[in-house]
Amino acid sequence: VIIGALSWGLGWQELSDAVAIGAIYALIAVGIGLVFGVLRLVNFAYGQLVMAGAYTLAFTSTWALWESIVTCFAVVVALSIAMELGVFRPLRGQSPAVMLVTTFAIAFLLQAIALLVDIHDGTIGEIVFSQIGALNESVNVGGVDVRKVTFVAVGTALFALLVIALLLNRTTIGLHTRAAAADFSTARLLGVRANRVISFAVVISGLLAAAVSILLVVSNPLVSPDFALHETIVVLIGVVVGGIDRLWTATLGGFTIGFASGVISALLPTDQSVYLPSVLFGLVIVVLLLRPAGLFAWGRPTTVERV
Amino acid sequence: MSRYLDAAVELLAPAVLVIAVGLVSTTVSPANEIYFLTALVSVAIVVAIYVFVGNSGVLSFGQISFVAVGAFASGVMTVPLESKQSVLTDLFPLLKNHTIGSVPSLVLAAVLGGVFALVVGLPLMRLSGLAAGIATFALLEITHNVLQQWTKIGPGATTLSLVPDTTGPLQATVGALIAIAVAFVYQRTRLGRKLRASREDPAAARAIGVDVHRQRFWAFIVSGALAGFAGALYVHMLGSITTEQVYLELTFLTLAMLVIGGTTSLAGAVIGTLAVSGLNSFLSQAEQGVHFFGAKLDFPSGTRLIVLAAVMALVLIIRPSGLTGGREVRLPRRFR
Numbered sequence: 001v002i003i004g005a006l007s008w009g010l011g012w013q014e015l016s017d018a019v020a021i022g023a024i025y026a027l028i029a030v031g032i033g034l035v036f037g038v039l040r041l042v043n044f045a046y047g048q049l050v051m052a053g054a055y056t057l058a059f060t061s062t063w064a065l066w067e068s069i070v071t072c073f074a075v076v077v078a079l080s081i082a083m084e085l086g087v088f089r090p091l092r093g094q095s096p097a098v099m100l101v102t103t104f105a106i107a108f109l110l111q112a113i114a115l116l117v118d119i120h121d122g123t124i125g126e127i128v129f130s131q132i133g134a135l136n137e138s139v140n141v142g143g144v145d146v147r148k149v150t151f152v153a154v155g156t157a158l159f160a161l162l163v164i165a166l167l168l169n170r171t172t173i174g175l176h177t178r179a180a181a182a183d184f185s186t187a188r189l190l191g192v193r194a195n196r197v198i199s200f201a202v203v204i205s206g207l208l209a210a211a212v213s214i215l216l217v218v219s220n221p222l223v224s225p226d227f228a229l230h231e232t233i234v235v236l237i238g239v240v241v242g243g244i245d246r247l248w249t250a251t252l253g254g255f256t257i258g259f260a261s262g263v264i265s266a267l268l269p270t271d272q273s274v275y276l277p278s279v280l281f282g283l284v285i286v287v288l289l290l291r292p293a294g295l296f297a298w299g300r301p302t303t304v305e306r307v
Numbered sequence: 308m309s310r311y312l313d314a315a316v317e318l319l320a321p322a323v324l325v326i327a328v329g330l331v332s333t334t335v336s337p338a339n340e341i342y343f344l345t346a347l348v349s350v351a352i353v354v355a356i357y358v359f360v361g362n363s364g365v366l367s368f369g370q371i372s373f374v375a376v377g378a379f380a381s382g383v384m385t386v387p388l389e390s391k392q393s394v395l396t397d398l399f400p401l402l403k404n405h406t407i408g409s410v411p412s413l414v415l416a417a418v419l420g421g422v423f424a425l426v427v428g429l430p431l432m433r434l435s436g437l438a439a440g441i442a443t444f445a446l447l448e449i450t451h452n453v454l455q456q457w458t459k460i461g462p463g464a465t466t467l468s469l470v471p472d473t474t475g476p477l478q479a480t481v482g483a484l485i486a487i488a489v490a491f492v493y494q495r496t497r498l499g500r501k502l503r504a505s506r507e508d509p510a511a512a513r514a515i516g517v518d519v520h521r522q523r524f525w526a527f528i529v530s531g532a533l534a535g536f537a538g539a540l541y542v543h544m545l546g547s548i549t550t551e552q553v554y555l556e557l558t559f560l561t562l563a564m565l566v567i568g569g570t571t572s573l574a575g576a577v578i579g580t581l582a583v584s585g586l587n588s589f590l591s592q593a594e595q596g597v598h599f600f601g602a603k604l605d606f607p608s609g610t611r612l613i614v615l616a617a618v619m620a621l622v623l624i625i626r627p628s629g630l631t632g633g634r635e636v637r638l639p640r641r642f643r
Contacts, residue, residue, distance in 0.1 A: 112612030281445035
């Protein structure tokens, strides 16, 4: 892919930017994919968790950096758990449409609350992080300017994926989670405690949302109620395109759609660049038609799909 | 006999509700009239979505694309000629040099909505489940992007204004009734029955010879035409429109109305819409201060959205099958 992209006249510059977007999107995809795995619930309100994290960072921007980051993690994880207890748990076993629309309503609710929250004298102001903002500076690697945040994003994504892979493959709770994702009712019959694996998935996805909010705030310091909304929608689409039934295909889908949007925007002529969404989503439709179970879903389907 | 009685009640219950709202809207002050008109036009939009989503059981986020196409087609074609030529200078000559009346523009919007649904439905209706939902979402994104950027077919990112605001109480009521009547006829015909059978049990429906994907395709076209028509009503109610008004927020709000009412019934679509619209209007009144049963309510601004979202979430948590439980209105047994 990289060689192909280079031969189309893409520079390393565009590629590194595309990888950075892809890495952040992959993190969001893991958060959504984990919860989907155990709950069969597409959490549309995931973006609002990221938004809440960004607001926390904005409010605590005068604090020391580590205090601010710890508070951000605490708030987002608490909100994520509250969502599971107050919303996901009563809805368990409902039809996908009802669950999805309820998370719409929750997303609306959190956005409406954020609208009332004033930052800096009545305006949702620009929050410049003196400390994190330094990550926007570029370093020169072999003739290419790469923003430091790119390294942090890619590093965080790789680290988080590694930790989650270890947790899922090497711990009992991870084994339980994988079993629950494959077949929830059978797993319960074999002694997997539903509430424990769901709480586990929800906490991890909350931690990821907090990490994403920090990474997004660096490149977009303007915190507003629709913060991360667009990203979440694109990742949700990417997750389904990749194959939502397995965590790694979902993650790869998230990365791919981020990477693809970066590459397409670099490839489009300047006067046509406003049509980036059309090209991207047109590709999405083509991929869905060719591989409806997921771009990376090889082998037999994990679940028999209801038409 | 009771079969026909059931059918009559199934059609009349939502129709009477809509007529009642239409009648009340003629008695209120002009400032409040907009709430009632919005509710009636929303009924038309949600019923259009219901024709596909409710009957097929496939969640679609794309029906607002047809509303958008209908709204902009009808809007662009009804702007008076002189103002169109001075404001919308980039338009194709065919669009720029012709103007039609409001009623033909409704027909045009319905036809365009139907044709657009036919073209995109051919590939999209081969999909099922989540893939279908996401593909329709992609359709919404593409439609929004093209409408927002291509100034040869519309106003682009600017506001389309000077559209004659011809959707009054009468037009809105009749429009909503037309949508309800079409939805009712569709779900009572062979096509509708086959599709509803496939919603309940795809395997059994196939076994009796129902081509599930073809049935969905027909519903998609009917839904697209109705959505285009509803979009035209919408633009003639507002008088001006931007692409943002027929995008994500409207998609979520109308889907929420449908699910809150009860996805699988026409009564659910209408009752859900009127309930959510009513609550929404009441809350925006309360933000400005209103007397309610003798008590003076004065909510701080911004509470409307919070309460609305909280109530929607609560209804779905407490009653996931919707206010109507997804069933049509029936007479009590002793009257049948």
